[in-house]
Amino acid sequence: MARVTLSLLLLLSMILSMAAGATDFIKASCSATRYPALCVQSLSVYADEIQKxxxxxxxxxxxxxxxxxxxxxxxxxxxxxxxxxxxxxxxxxxxxxxxxxxxxxxxxxxxxxxxxxxxxxxxxxxxxxxxxxxx
Missing domain, CATH: 1.20.58 (Methane Monooxygenase Hydroxylase; Chain G, domain 1)
Known part of the structure; x- marks a missing residue:
């Protein structure tokens, strides 16, 4: 049971780190736009799909x-x-x-x-x- 829990935690951690990386990628990409805050707000909901x-x-x-x-x-x-x-x-x-x-x-x-x-x-x-x- 502990092994399954550890595996699930590791998987969740990997998913969260991928999403964070995608969000950072979106923020960096949006920094070059005329309205960076609006860009990040509009595209962050697609972070899982966009990745990098x-x-x-x-x-x-x-x-x-x-x-x-x-x-x-x-x-x-x-x-x-x-x-x-x-x-x-x-x-x-x-x-x-x-x-x-x-x-x-x-x-x-x-x-x-x-x-x-x-x-x-x-x-x-x-x-x-x-x-x-x-x-």
């Missing part, structure tokens, strides 16, 4: 960005339905929704492209950089 993989970190970051962009687009889209909007206000919000739609499309393409990284890595990364950096 730059590819998994990039895919998680793109996925989080896509989710947030879709949410923002839906919010602004709902604002266009407010009664009493002046024509210029409506058009400005519609233009914003159109831009956000382009952002969602390009982030979707980027997430999809990340799924093909095993083949012709640099070409796919170049595509992701083009689509993600455009926004």
């Amino acid at each position: 993989s730059p590819q998994k970190l990039a895919k998680a970051a793109l996925s989080v960005s896509l989710t947030r962009a879709r949410s923002a687009k839906a919010f602004v889209s709902n604002m266009t339905k407010i009664k009493g909007l002046k024509s210029r206000e409506y058009q400005a919000m519609k233009d914003c929704v159109d831009e956000m739609d382009d952002t969602v499309d390009q982030l979707s393409q980027s997430v999809s492209e990340m799924g093909h990284l095993n083949k012709d890595f640099m070409w796919h990364i170049s595509n992701v950089q083009t689509w993600a950096a455009h926004r």
Whole structure:
């Protein structure tokens, strides 16, 4: 029984140290971003999946960005339905929704492209950089 308990404690310790290492990796990676605290907050929940993989970190970051962009687009889209909007206000919000739609499309393409990284890595990364950096 003591041996099983010791084995479980060792396994738990290894899992916790891997998660801590992944969190440190995420913090270090996020330190180069414009909003490091938001980056860490958004990606830390994926630490177990990301571990210390730059590819998994990039895919998680793109996925989080896509989710947030879709949410923002839906919010602004709902604002266009407010009664009493002046024509210029409506058009400005519609233009914003159109831009956000382009952002969602390009982030979707980027997430999809990340799924093909095993083949012709640099070409796919170049595509992701083009689509993600455009926004």
